Amino acid sequence: MLEQEVGLALVERSGRQVRLTAAGQLLAAHAEQMIARLLVAEEDVRAIGQLGHGRLRMATFRSAGESLLIDAITYFRGHYPAIQISVVEGEPEEYMASLRRHELDLALTYDYDGLDGQLDEGLVREVICSEPILVAVPSGRHYERQPLRLADLAQEKWIASTPTNAVHRFTERACAQAGFTPRVVMHTDDYHIAQELVARGMGVTFLPEMSARSHHRGVDVHRLSDVTLSRRIHATYRTGGDRVAVVAAIRDVLIALGAP
Template sequence: MSAAPQRPEEAAESSGATLDVRRLKVLREVFIRGSMTAAADALGYTPSAISQQITALERETDAVLVERGPQSIALTEAGQILVEHTEWILEQLDLADAQVKAIAGLRGGRLRMATFRSIGETVVAEALTRFHAAWPEVELRLVEGEPEEYVGRLAQGELDLALSFEYDGVVAPHGSDLVAEALLDEEMLVALPAGHPLIERGAVALPELADEDWIASSHRSSVHEFTRIVCSWAGFEPRIAFETDDYHIAQSLVAAGVGIAFLPAVSVHTAHPDVRVVQIRPRPPMRRVFVVTRDTGVASPCVTEMIRLLRNAAAAETPRTTPPAAG
């Protein structure tokens, strides 16, 4: 069993030589192809040129790297170890090349994205701030709305990236030509007006809310049926008193005492001062947030970097989704 490859700087220190990467590639090709002639065909060289490259590499390493037979060629132990080094070196060079190209791609260009409000004012805002600080030369454009309004624009190439969601019982509006990557799973909480008798409990079972008036999403929203579906699973038909697609408006209505509403956990830290939230037990309904891109096979550096920052922001946001103590 051969020794594990050293890092290139360690190899250079031990040999005292600077190895030519092109010659290392030649040695690797000879190993893969099994002959100098086959390596010459693969690299577009003559067999004589391949032989000269190997000889020069042997001088650089002061070691015999290949054993030449009448009709075959084999690597010595030193040659095999050097090929193992070469594999690692070429992987690192490919990685460096990709990273340099990615950085170059972030020194200009444009990133067009769309988001819905509750994630836009939290996770997306944090990611945008960090992206702009790191890559100020990239032109950022942001559209705010509902996924059903802008996901089609993403599919048509008008946007580069979008945030979307799905709720328990309501499927996300993603087409087959789009790729949706999970970003955040969060509980749906129940918003109650300050002073509501169930606040002190901290958590409630949905059937306990069967006699309440509810505030739900409007018919314009893809999640309009969410409140009805989840309540029906709990065994009752909710009495819908108001409809709004804005969680801030919903909270104001809750604070006024005209109804209660489901609230995504990510919105807790911007809760209305006269609203309290409680968890649902034993199983809370969930909202899942996605990053959606076109299925092009090749992601732009701008999109890749933004997704990375969105993931970091979502990971930092997750501990904040636990509702505060009642009171």
């Protein structure tokens, strides 16, 4: 009997009623988790080599989600309409734990120059694209030097990411390359909000090229001539995930869309 194997009582009997002991409840919880993992594994195995059915669970950050991922999902849905697709939006710091727990199949992540974070051994990431980092200034602001140098903005107020975001240190480190410490006056992780603040004269900010494609009409966007800054976007998944057909397929679509 199982009780003899574990050496503990797993049920308590009172008349005709039977209930689990604390040890029994713990064992049952572990059993439920094992069954859930087996069901997920079974779905993954069935999905290998076929795209006729299945599910695809993804996560994205906003700037990639509203352009790159939308295009990828549109293409994917058109070619594999039977695949059930779900997407959550946030920051990688928020959803990477879900990827590790097998609650997601693939996540879009990023790294900026000087902020390349370490990846868990159980995860793999592949570069989808690399894009330059630009700078957004209030429209009509004229600078003596053209093209614009980052050093020309040393006296400006800056808008940067919040301290909870992995990009928080980027503004300081990027400006250090141009020889100054930025005077950061506001923080936001939303590039749309950052552009609105720039348009209203609250400061200047960095923008990835992807976010600058539809920039605010009150904002001018410049390439920088004295420093080279870039962001890389990755398709990140668990080790071995590319053997699952749906994961490999959406990864290939994303890489194709991100190609220059």
